Amino acid sequence: MLEAYYGDLNWWPGGSRDEILIGAILTQNTSWNNVEKSLSELRKRGMLDIRIIARTSERILSGLIRSSGFYRIKASRLISVCRSIAAAGGFESLEKKTTSEAEEFLLALNGIGEETAESVLCYILDRDVFVVDRYTVRIFFRLGMDNTTRRDEIRSLVEMSIKGNDSLKNFHATLVQLGKEHCRPTPYCSGCPLSSICEYFQRVTSP
DNA sequence: CTCCAGGGGGCCA
DNA sequence: TGGCCCCATGGA
Structure with missing residues (x-):
């Protein structure tokens, strides 16, 4: 987790x-x-x-x-x-x-x-808004998301799935941390734990 | 030396 | 809309 x-x-x-x-x-x-x-x-x-x-x-x-x-x-x-x-x-x-x-x-x-x-x-303003940054897009695409998905679609997808300002802040922070450590733009890194984002995401999104 | 960083705006087809 | 270019320092 x-x-x-x-x-x-x-x-x-x-x-x-x-x-x-x-x-x-x-x-x-x-x-x-x-x-x-x-x-x-x-x-x-x-x-x-x-x-x-x-x-x-x-x-x-x-x-x-x-x-x-x-x-x-x-x-x-x-x-x-x-x-x-x-x-x-x-x-x-x-x-x-x-x-x-x-x-x-x-x-x-x-x-x-x-x-x-x-x-x-x-x-x-502490609104329930998800911040879609470069790392977020890069990580979602590398996880297999269609690379024509627009950033506002990614945003609403996350906002529909993760409720609450604190959770959205923490999810964003987690993606940035992961992106910095394991998801450089050019090389594909080995031992990349990005797949665990899927588990996290499904955990939070499951009803 | 090269690459890139928690983007945004102006311009052009 | 979508792509391209510019802005510029500093760390790896």
């Missing part, structure tokens, strides 16, 4: 909601290790705050998040996203929206695509 093996992976531990949003944008196509360096720079300046980022210049911000890569475009998008969310009344306001309404709002922002929107819904 994967959950017993990996335990509670505690995704985005102890961070404020603002920090989760900033991290979610910085980690786009970027290793978390590089993101942490940027978060440290922002933290020691008291800038892990969307209302402060909203008032920061692109020049200053891009210098602080340099380690995350794509720093110019990310600085620009981060400021724009923080301004929009702050202007809309912050996460307190988003909390009052339905999940679909919140998602629609997020997707309209430049810098928030499907996965980042899902991360915000799941990890900031």
Whole structure:
């Protein structure tokens, strides 16, 4: 049982909601290790705050998040996203929206695509939303899923099968951990325990 | 040296 | 819609 093996992976531990949003944008196509360096720079300046980022210049911000890569475009998008969310009344306001309404709002922002929107819904607003990332798609395809399956189909499949925000968070964290350890893009790894995901998935999905 | 990371957007057919 | 290209640092 994967959950017993990996335990509670505690995704985005102890961070404020603002920090989760900033991290979610910085980690786009970027290793978390590089993101942490940027978060440290922002933290020691008291800038892990969307209302402060909203008032920061692109020049200053891009210098602080340099380690995350794509720093110019990310600085620009981060400021724009923080301004929009702050202007809309912050996460307190988003909390009052339905999940679909919140998602629609997020997707309209430049810098928030499907996965980042899902991360915000799941990890900031605690909605029952599954985050479909690169590892998830790679793992499901390697398990034999038809490789033309769209990401939103994968998402609804999981959401229909796994109920509850905590379970969805943990399943996502488990997939990422497995993907990092055993599911590199190019080589097929031997001794890969991916098949145990099937057992896990069937356990959770069985009525 | 090469490969790739917890994507997203613009452009084009 | 679907594919391609760009963004860029840092670790393995």
